[in-house]
Amino acid sequence: MKKTLILSYTPRENSNTKKMLDFFIENNQEKTAITFIDLAEEAPDLLLKENLNLYVNRNFGGVELTDEEQKVLAKNDKMMQQLLDTDFVVLASPMYNFSVPATVKAWFDAVIQAGKTFGYTETGIKGFCENTKALILMTSGSDFGIEPYKSVNFATPFLITAFNFLGIPAQAINKFGMIEYADKSNQMIADAKEEIKVVSNQWY
Numbered sequence: 001m002k003k004t005l006i007l008s009y010t011p012r013e014n015s016n017t018k019k020m021l022d023f024f025i026e027n028n029q030e031k032t033a034i035t036f037i038d039l040a041e042e043a044p045d046l047l048l049k050e051n052l053n054l055y056v057n058r059n060f061g062g063v064e065l066t067d068e069e070q071k072v073l074a075k076n077d078k079m080m081q082q083l084l085d086t087d088f089v090v091l092a093s094p095m096y097n098f099s100v101p102a103t104v105k106a107w108f109d110a111v112i113q114a115g116k117t118f119g120y121t122e123t124g125i126k127g128f129c130e131n132t133k134a135l136i137l138m139t140s141g142s143d144f145g146i147e148p149y150k151s152v153n154f155a156t157p158f159l160i161t162a163f164n165f166l167g168i169p170a171q172a173i174n175k176f177g178m179i180e181y182a183d184k185s186n187q188m189i190a191d192a193k194e195e196i197k198v199v200s201n202q203w204y
């Protein structure tokens with residue numbers, strides 16, 4: 001059975017993004033083995049002074065860390081291994097302040113590791129997760145599908161670029177304008193479910 005890693009940052013009561021994710025899970029849980037990470041309950045370690053230097057020394061400098069030092073990196077290493085072990089990734093998150101919530105960014109900072117999930121080869125930088133595919137489920141309050149906001153959507157380009165950097169083709173189902181078009185939010189969720197069915201049929 002193929003494996004799916006689900007990353008959920010949907011802490012708000014009655015979260016619309018969660019409705020999309022719940023539908024994905026209901027639709028597919030019999031067809032795939034799911035590992036679920038709740039990024040609103042358990043955040044990856046932020047790259048602060050100690051762990052950043054251990055990571056750089058180990059992954060770029062080839063330094064062998066002590067067991068104690070390895071423990072400092074263990075939480076993020078585990079998240080990276082979960083990514084290496086999966087066939088599919090689903091990331092569910094709202095847009096926060098034109099980008100992604102900090103814990104979602106922290107997940108990418110945890111799993112994008114030199115020598116492990118990407119590396120420097122004779123032909124340039126290469127992502128090592130080439131057999132993985134990703135789906136992004138995102139909502140926003142305003143309409144980021146049209147200007148003046150379209151060109152300041154830093155969330156979708158970041159997510160697609162970061163997955164691609166890892167070698168992972170990614171597609172996004174975005175439902176923008178949940179507050180702006182509140183009267184249409186139910187229809188937007190219904191539309192998202194139809195799009196989720198299409199991706200699910202392609203994947204499993």
Ligand SMILES: Cc1cc2nc3c(=O)[nH]c(=O)nc-3n(C[C@H](O)[C@H](O)[C@H](O)COP(=O)(O)O)c2cc1C
Binds near residue numbers: 011012016142143
């Ligand atoms: C901290 C915070 C920041 C937000 N920033 C944005 C933003 O930059 N652009 C936007 O359109 N909506 C923004 N919103 C609104 C949410 O993206 C929107 O309501 C989304 O649908 C919430 O998803 P949820 O229902 O899954 O919680 C923000 C909401 C919060 C709580």
